[in-house]
Amino acid sequence: MNKNDLIHILATPDRLELERIRGAAEETLLRCCGNKVYFRGLIEFSNLCDNDCLYCGIRKSNRRVARYVLTKEKIIEAALWCGEQGYGSVVLQSGERCDEKFIGFVEEIVAAIKDKSRTPAMPEGLGITLSVGEQSEATYRRFFAAGAHRYLLRIETTSPELYKRLHPANMRLPDRIESLNALRRAGFQVGTGVMIGLPGQTVEQLADDLLFFRDIDIDMIGMGPYIMHHDTPLSAWRDVHERTAADRFDLALRMIAAARLLLEDVNIAAATALQAIDPEGREKALSWGANIIMPQLTPTEVRHDYQLYDGKPCLDESADQCRSCLQIRIAGAGREIGYDSWGDSRHAINKR
Numbered sequence: 001m002n003k004n005d006l007i008h009i010l011a012t013p014d015r016l017e018l019e020r021i022r023g024a025a026e027e028t029l030l031r032c033c034g035n036k037v038y039f040r041g042l043i044e045f046s047n048l049c050d051n052d053c054l055y056c057g058i059r060k061s062n063r064r065v066a067r068y069v070l071t072k073e074k075i076i077e078a079a080l081w082c083g084e085q086g087y088g089s090v091v092l093q094s095g096e097r098c099d100e101k102f103i104g105f106v107e108e109i110v111a112a113i114k115d116k117s118r119t120p121a122m123p124e125g126l127g128i129t130l131s132v133g134e135q136s137e138a139t140y141r142r143f144f145a146a147g148a149h150r151y152l153l154r155i156e157t158t159s160p161e162l163y164k165r166l167h168p169a170n171m172r173l174p175d176r177i178e179s180l181n182a183l184r185r186a187g188f189q190v191g192t193g194v195m196i197g198l199p200g201q202t203v204e205q206l207a208d209d210l211l212f213f214r215d216i217d218i219d220m221i222g223m224g225p226y227i228m229h230h231d232t233p234l235s236a237w238r239d240v241h242e243r244t245a246a247d248r249f250d251l252a253l254r255m256i257a258a259a260r261l262l263l264e265d266v267n268i269a270a271a272t273a274l275q276a277i278d279p280e281g282r283e284k285a286l287s288w289g290a291n292i293i294m295p296q297l298t299p300t301e302v303r304h305d306y307q308l309y310d311g312k313p314c315l316d317e318s319a320d321q322c323r324s325c326l327q328i329r330i331a332g333a334g335r336e337i338g339y340d341s342w343g344d345s346r347h348a349i350n351k352r
């Protein structure tokens with residue numbers, strides 16, 4: 001597939017053609033990855049952040065957010081619950097900090113979760129994915145040594161101009177690309193992704209994003225629609241309403257299908273942001289080529305304070321409720337849940 005093919009997938013107005021594309025993406029998924037949907041329990045363990053991304057609700061300059069860090073005990077408790085449900089993996093996500101206190105804390109919780117989650121069903125413990133932003137290679141190596149083996153760092157956009165408009169001057173696209181390379185060198189399976197439907201973003205740029213995923217040989221993808229947060233500078237952008245929520249949702253599904261057709265055997269997450277636009281957003285993503293779902297494990301008392309965008313779904317559902325709701329939704333999509341397994345991407349497994 002070349003750039004024009006990708007642009008065609010992202011832009012064709014022909015609904016019948018689009019349904020054919022969706023079917024091909026689903027068929028590729030089933031052929032290259034199988035029928036199973038894997039869970040990664042998501043623990044948003046802190047919203048303290050030193051960055052100031054112009055789109056993000058927990059950016060440093062947003063003084064209206066009550067800041068929190070979950071205790072080590074709470075984080076471990078949520079992770080072990082996840083293991084008991086047979087989810088197989090957790091994602092530890094937070095705002096971005098690079099101080100030693102933070103790095104040591106992450107190292108400690110990773111090691112503790114690894115240690116405490118070993119069971120007869122999962123002798124190697126839970127699979128641990130980290131999503132704590134740009135760090136030095138030395139830090140990435142410490143996280144890997146502690147027991148994490150996958151890392152998510154979205155590139156956000158590969159367009160240098162758009163990247164500059166979305167971030168403060170101290171954040172640079174080349175640094176973020178270098179972080180992805182450093183993660184790989186440190187031994188991680190690496191995931192990246194972009195926001196879809198950003199103000200001023202073109203389908204040509206999104207096609208370039210997909211080619212970037214291929215060129216850096218990514219193992220996993222997490223991407224979803226951009227959704228405004230009212231307390232961010234980006235919410236004031238005049239052209240923000242260029243695309244409606246329905247259009248951004250549609251574009252996100254097309255991106256998932258295009259990524260599946262282009263990359264075949266990577267893991268692709270059905271992002272929670274899809275569900276913020278359409279209550280069935282994540283199930284729909286499954287039939288467009290996604291195979292990963294990240295159920296909320298963040299304790300409900302702090303979930304309200306981890307709002308990257310407006311209208312975050314499932315704010316008050318308990319982890320238990322999320323679980324039964326997801327089981328029904330996945331069966332409804334004709335798929336099976338992959339219990340008690342890390343569910344690494346075939347792409348990463350085939351590389352070994």
Ligand code: SAH
Nearest residue numbers: 055056094095096133154225226227308309
């Ligand atoms: N701080 C970490 C991870 C937390 S943010 C990091 O920088 O990697 C996780 C992702 O949420 C970001 O990568 C971004 O793509 C997404 N996000 C942030 N604000 C958003 C918004 N307004 N709409 C949609 N997605 C958003």
